[in-house]
Amino acid sequence: MKGLPELSDIEQAHQHKLIQVIQNQITQAGGKIPFSEFMAACLYTPGLGYYSAGAVKMGRGGDFVTAPEISTLFGQTLAEYYATLKAQNFASEPLSIIELGAGTGKLAGDILTHLDSLGRLPTHYYILDISADLKHQQQLYLKNKLPHYFDQITWLNSLENIPHFNGNGLLIANEVIDALPVELFSLKFNDKNKVDIFQHWISNHPSLPNTFEQIILPADTAFEDCIKSIVKLDDFVFDAPEYVSEMNLNILPWLSGIEKMLVKGQLIFIDYGYGTQEYYHAARHMGTLLCYHKHLVHSDFLLNIGLQDITAYVNFTQVAMAAKTLDLTIDNYTTQAEFLLSQNLGPLAEKKLALAALSENSAAEHITITNEMHKLTAPHEMGELFKVLILQKGEFESIPSGRPHFHRL
Ligand SMILES: C[S@@+](CC[C@H](N)C(=O)[O-])C[C@H]1O[C@@H](n2cnc3c(N)ncnc32)[C@H](O)[C@@H]1O
Known part of the structure; x- marks a missing residue:
């Protein structure tokens, strides 16, 4: 693709190995795999x-x-949230x-x-x-960072039978x-002016070696039902030839x-995304799937196999709907800016600025800290696009975490 950096010999060799693995997977599956399996493999x-090999990503x-x-x-703001939650609801x-x-x-x-x-400090992380x-x-x-606490950090292989865990988390x-891997689908109006649903698959290119192609086929009933359970097709209107x-x-x-895994506690999901209405908006007819390679953003997931991030925005309504069918309640849905500001971001930044003022590079550090604040909270940076969804298990008092935006879920 024009504008993307050329791959080095090492990168090309790496890509080649992964292409072989995925091509075998496709052959074994009978010639095609759903997009989600391709994304998971990449x-x-x-x-x-991409996430399982040694290159620097973040x-x-x-x-x-x-x-x-x-x-x-x-x-620091998430630590403040933990400290308040602990003091208020888990004091003993x-x-x-x-x-x-x-x-990292x-x-x-x-x-x-x-x-x-x-x-x-918590007893376990x-x-x-x-x-x-x-x-x-x-x-x-x-x-290196926390040698005195390191032994209390445990890496898990699954969320089942967590050692020394009392269920409060x-x-x-x-x-x-x-x-997380997603499925790609498209919608097209048929000659009866009804919407048909298609599923996207990945197969090996019939003539170009070491290359994949995307194939788009009418969805089966199970796939259609999944899409229809979230996207209300009866009132869905879009202008583009396909959505x-x-x-x-x-x-x-x-x-x-x-x-x-939880007996009592909360889950905090922070990510870029929208509620269903904003997510499946007619104007967003090219979806939200993006690839990141060396700080360049594009949408060609068939390129740079294993060398680029592939990601899709989160549909927070879907997460909230799933929560409601489980033993979870929705504690809050807010923007990143509002969440961070509710957790003392202002005073924490002032403290950091005061310390920076004492340093030799005080002017440069001042600019760095103001830029950090701007990136985290400005509406056109992460402040508004990133949302915070807090789910809760068990009954206890919720703590203030920013103005709720439930109407957007
Ligand atoms: C975009 S990175 C974010 C890393 C980090 N949380 C941050 O904010 O810098 C996604 C992370 O999620 C991990 N990951 C992806 N799928 C996962 C899963 N099913 N369970 C646990 N971790 C997963 C990846 O390996 C990677 O560490």
Whole structure:
């Protein structure tokens, strides 16, 4: 694709290996796999997938930047949330933190360092990450950052039978749901002016070696029912010749696995996304699926196999609907800006600015901190696009976490 950087020889060799693995998978499946399986293979094939191989992904030298990589203030606000939740509802019992998809370990490091400074470290901090490579990076980072606490951090392989866990937890997942595999589908009006649903599949290109192609076929009834359960097709109108979008068909079993592990506690999901009405808006006829490669964004998922992130926006209504069928209640749905500001972002930033004023590079540090605040909270940066969904299990008093936007769910 024009404008994307050329791959190095090493990158090409890496890509080639993963292409072979996925092409075999397609052959074994009879010639085609659903888009979600292709996305999962590109991202998570052990040792070769984008998240499972050694390249730098997050941060300035990688492909994209997440909130914890932008600023320590992000983790500090989550630590403040934990401290209030613990003091208010779990004063006499342990409350563990469970982090899903911990990336480089930066968020865990910032949360724990801030809780340490408050004298409020949890008895346990658990991490579950699907990527063995990132798990290794997290371990190196956290051993160095928090040597005195490191033994209390446990890496999990699943959320079942968590060692030393009493069932009370605050689960945190920042930018994890957007990394879960989705299905691609398209809608077209037929000659009776009704909408037909198509499913997107990936097959091996019939004539070009080491290349994939996308094939679009009428959806079967089970797939159609999934789409119709979320997108109200009867009143759906769009102008484009076709409407392409995506849907995660595994949200319910995934959330159910999380819910089962908890006796009492909360789940905080932070991600870019919308409620159903905004997500499946007529104007968004090209969907929300994006690929990130060296800070360039494009939509060609058949390129740079294993070397680029593939991600889709989160439909928070779908997560909330799944929660309602489980033993979970919706505590809040708000924007990232409002959540962070409700958790003392202002005073924390002022403290950081005051410390920066004492340093030799005070002017430069002042600009850096103001930029961090701007990125995290400005409406056209992460402030409005990123949402915070807080789910709760068990009855206890909720703590203020920003103005609710339930009407947008
Ligand atoms: C976009 S990164 C975000 C990393 C980090 N939370 C941050 O904010 O910088 C997505 C993370 O989720 C992990 N991940 C993806 N699917 C997962 C799953 N099913 N369970 C646990 N972790 C998962 C990836 O390996 C990666 O660490």
